[in-house]
Amino acid sequence: xxxxxxxxxxxxxxxxxxxxxxxxxxxxxxxxxxxxxxxxxxxxxxxxxxxxxxxxxxxxxxxxxxxxxxxxxxxxxxxxxxxxxxxxxxxxxxxxxxxxxxxxxxxxxxxxxxxxxxxxxxxxxxxxxxxxxxxxxxxxxxxxxxxxxxxxxxxxxxxxxxxxxxxx
Amino acid sequence: xxxxxxxxxxxxxxxxxxxxxxxxxxxxxxxxxxxxxxxxxxxxxxxxxxxxxxxxxxxxxxxxxxxxxxxxxxxxxxxxxxxxxxxxxxxxxxxxxxxxxxxxxxxxxxxxxxxxxxxxxxxxxxxxxxxxxxxxxxxxxxxxxxxxxxxxxxxxxxxxxxxxxxxxxxxxxxxxxxxxxxxxxxxxxxxxxxxxxxxxxxxxxxxxxxxxxxxxxxxxxxxxxxxxxxxxxxxxxxxxxxxxxxxxxxxxxxxxxxxxxxxxxxxxxxxxxxxxxxxxxxx
Numbered sequence: 001x002x003x004x005x006x007x008x009x010x011x012x013x014x015x016x017x018x019x020x021x022x023x024x025x026x027x028x029x030x031x032x033x034x035x036x037x038x039x040x041x042x043x044x045x046x047x048x049x050x051x052x053x054x055x056x057x058x059x060x061x062x063x064x065x066x067x068x069x070x071x072x073x074x075x076x077x078x079x080x081x082x083x084x085x086x087x088x089x090x091x092x093x094x095x096x097x098x099x100x101x102x103x104x105x106x107x108x109x110x111x112x113x114x115x116x117x118x119x120x121x122x123x124x125x126x127x128x129x130x131x132x133x134x135x136x137x138x139x140x141x142x143x144x145x146x147x148x149x150x151x152x153x154x155x156x157x158x159x160x161x162x163x164x165x166x167x168x
Numbered sequence: 169x170x171x172x173x174x175x176x177x178x179x180x181x182x183x184x185x186x187x188x189x190x191x192x193x194x195x196x197x198x199x200x201x202x203x204x205x206x207x208x209x210x211x212x213x214x215x216x217x218x219x220x221x222x223x224x225x226x227x228x229x230x231x232x233x234x235x236x237x238x239x240x241x242x243x244x245x246x247x248x249x250x251x252x253x254x255x256x257x258x259x260x261x262x263x264x265x266x267x268x269x270x271x272x273x274x275x276x277x278x279x280x281x282x283x284x285x286x287x288x289x290x291x292x293x294x295x296x297x298x299x300x301x302x303x304x305x306x307x308x309x310x311x312x313x314x315x316x317x318x319x320x321x322x323x324x325x326x327x328x329x330x331x332x333x334x335x336x337x338x339x340x341x342x343x344x345x346x347x348x349x350x351x352x353x354x355x356x357x358x359x360x361x362x363x364x365x366x367x368x369x370x371x372x373x374x375x376x377x378x379x380x381x382x383x384x385x386x387x388x389x390x391x392x393x394x395x396x397x398x399x400x401x402x403x404x405x406x407x408x409x410x411x412x413x414x415x416x417x418x419x420x421x422x423x424x425x426x427x428x429x430x431x432x433x434x435x436x437x438x439x440x441x442x443x444x445x446x447x448x449x450x451x
Contacts, residue, residue, distance in 0.1 A: 013403055014439040028277065030404035030412060051403070051439070056432055067439060098412050100402065106416065108432050109402060141407030143272070156272060159331035159409045 011049045014067040018046035018079045021148040028143045029096030031112040033136070035073065035120055036144070037080050037129075038151040039090040040167045044083040045148050048076045052112060053119035069119040077127065091168055092124050093153060094134040095144050113137060132166050169322060170350020176318070177359055184263045184317065186364050189214045190255055197252040198367070207248060208240040211255070220258040220451070221251060227447040230254070249303040256307055257283075257448065260314070268316050270323020270330075271408040276449075278316075281406020283445045285309040288434060289396040291441070296425055300389050308373040311366075312393050315357025315374060316408075322349055334409065341410030342378060354378060380420040391420035399431065403438045 011017045011027035011034070019025055021043035027034050029049065038045035048066065055061035055068045065071035080090055097113035100106075117136045124131050135142065135155055143156040151167035176182055192210055196202050212218050218239055225232055225242040230250065236242045243251050265279040273281070286309030292298075293305045323330070326348045337344060342352040351359075357374035369386050376383040376390050377397060383390035398416045401407050421431075 012439070013405065013442060028404045028407060030402045030407050032404050049404075052436065056436070060436065064439065067436065096404075100398075100412055100416060106421075106428055106431050108428055109416065109435070112402070112435070138411070139413055140411035141401075141404055158411060159272060159327070159334055 011047050013049055014051050014064060014072075016046065016048045016066050016072060016075055016079055018044065018083050019148055020044045020083065023148050024145050025148065026143065026145040028141065029098070030141050031096070031098055031100070031109075031116065033069075033094060033096040033113075033116040033120055034142075034144050035076060036093040036095070036146055036153065037076060037085075037090045038093070038146065038148075038167055039080070039083075039085045040151055041089060042083070042085055043148055043151070044080075044085060045090070045146055045151065046076055046079040046083065047144075047146060048072050050116060050120070053115040069116060069123065073120065073123045087127070087129065091130045091132045093132055093164070094120055094124075094136060095142050095153075095155065097136040098138055098140055098142070100139075132168070133164055135164075169326070169348065172322065173318070173349060173351055173356065177363070180363065183360065183363060186259060187214065187217075189217060190259045191365065193252065193255055194366070197248050202248060204240065204243045204248070207251075208238070208243055211239045211251075217255065217258065221254055224254045224258065224448070224451060225251070227451075229445065229447050249301070253303045253306050257310065258451065260310060261451065263317055264310070264314065266317050266320070268320040268408065270320050270327055271316055271410075273316075273406055273408045277406050280442070280445075280449055281400060282310050282313070283448055284405055284438070284441055285312060285393065285396045285400050287441050287445050288400060288438070289392050291437070292392050292396060292424065292426070292430075292434065295430070298388055298392070298424065300392070304367075304369055305389065305392060308370050308389055308393050309396060311357070311361065311370055312373055312377045312397060313353060313357060314360060315351075315353035315355065318356045318360060319345060319349055319351070319353045331409075337413075340378070340415070341413035344410075378414045380417050380423070387423055391417070391423040394420045395424060395426055395431075396434075399434050400438070402435065405438070405442070 007023040009025045025047045027049045035048045051067045053069045061071045097117040099113040140158040145154040153164045225236040232245045264282045265275045267275040286306045289309035345352045361371045377393045380391045380394040
């Protein structure tokens with residue numbers, strides 16, 4: 001049960017939020033991906049809600065860096081630094097990236113999810129941040145809540161919900 | 169389950185209601201010869217509604233040319249159709265902000281979903297220069313999935329079985345609603361709007377927004393709302409237990425003339441649109 005005093009921090013579409021224990025950071029994802037960083041020692045974490053892998057126009061990402069993986073992920077690293085965490089102290093988890101129901105004839109909409117996931121993974125690889133848990137793809141939307149007191153994630157998907165406790 | 173829903177519609181007391189002032193205003197605005205002073209007088213019968221009209225008229229969303237202090241000024245500055253839009257927005261807020269528990273959507277998310285579908289639909293109509301009334305597009309977007317509010321109440325008894333079946337289900341999500349409840353939320357929404365004596369356009373949108381090919385009277389309007397809904401769901405706003413199981417209709421894209429590039433643009437614009445409607449969400 002959620003204590004009344006626990007602050008819920010909502011992450012909007014194309015948004016990054018961070019916080020510390022005992023707050024809860026929450027977002028809802030369709031094709032977008034949620035990248036979650038959490039430091040079990042310091043009990044701080046941050047979440048990015050990313051819409052697209054790259055800026056298709058090349059003009060929007062400077063104005064809205066949080067929309068695109070290529071610009072949002074460096075920002076997410078920065079947020080962890082601001083929260084007092086060095087690289088190596090926190091680990092990543094990855095959610096979302098659903099694709100449109102089959103029969104979709106738009107290759108753009110069809111592939112958003114998969115592209116988001118692969119670009120995020122490449123980034124984590126390059127930055128040597130361990131990816132602990134992922135729940136990606138499929139046709140379901142997901143709501144994820146990161147409990148900063150112990151780093152568990154409540155994943156709601158397709159009518160079911162479960163806690164994911166792996167944080168390191 | 170179907171009998172229970174039929175009973176609900178026979179015994180209107182338990183259905184969400186629209187105030188008599190609002191129905192009267194809807195009817196008056198539908199008449200091209202409506203006198204503004206009469207309309208202002210009707211709205212002023214309801215103090216809460218009057219306050220809401222003035223407050224929303226002055227919001228950044230509606231951007232009046234000069235500050236609006238009375239209902240009459242609001243009608244003259246923004247026009248009767250926009251004021252009707254404001255009134256419906258204010259009236260349906262309480263209904264659409266309800267938590268849709270069985271659908272796994274909270275009240276705020278459903279309200280944001282309804283408003284952003286309305287906003288995006290209007291954007292599509294303007295960008296595609298369609299000959300549909302922009303205010304009707306907004307209202308249709310606002311009310312498209314109102315039937316969920318009613319079906320949500322019936323979920324608790326079937327939820328476990330519903331979820332189990334959903335796990336391995338590949339067909340359109342609403343077939344499951346029909347199987348478990350006897351009605352889809354589209355049929356339920358259309359029935360509710362009929363009860364309210366709402367215009368035929370809005371009823372057809374509620375009925376066919378997930379299968380726009382079946383729209384016979386207002387295919388353009390239904391297609392616009394269908395596309396807007398799919399994009400907003402893809403963005404995760406108001407995404408429910410059914411996930412992304414409503415296929416985007418290529419016929420609808422054709423009817424509205426939406427290209428691959430347009431889809432990309434609409435999707436990318438969602439955060440800006442959400443910002444634009446921020447004030448409407450907070451009312």
